Amino acid sequence: MKSNDIINGALPGLIAGCILYVIGGFVGPIIGPGWSDLLQGLSFFVGLVWVAIGVRRKLSVQKQI
Secondary structure: OOHHHHHHHHHHHHHHHHHHHHHHHHHHHHHOHHHHHHHHHHHHHHHHHHHHHHHHHHHHHHHHO
16 A cells, blocks of 8 residues: 555545534634533544544555455
8 A cells, every 4th residue: 555545545534624623613612612622622533533444445445456
């Protein structure tokens, strides 16, 4: 597996995690500081899981070829 395949598998998860983090930062002052921290923490884990699934999917496609 090339490093380019890893980057292509991980990039959507990284982007989604960053977008959710920014949304949590904007919405945080409206809903309260504790909820802002919770949303931003969850965005990290959502992005991390998405990255893991994307890389695993790329790896499984490479093994089939």
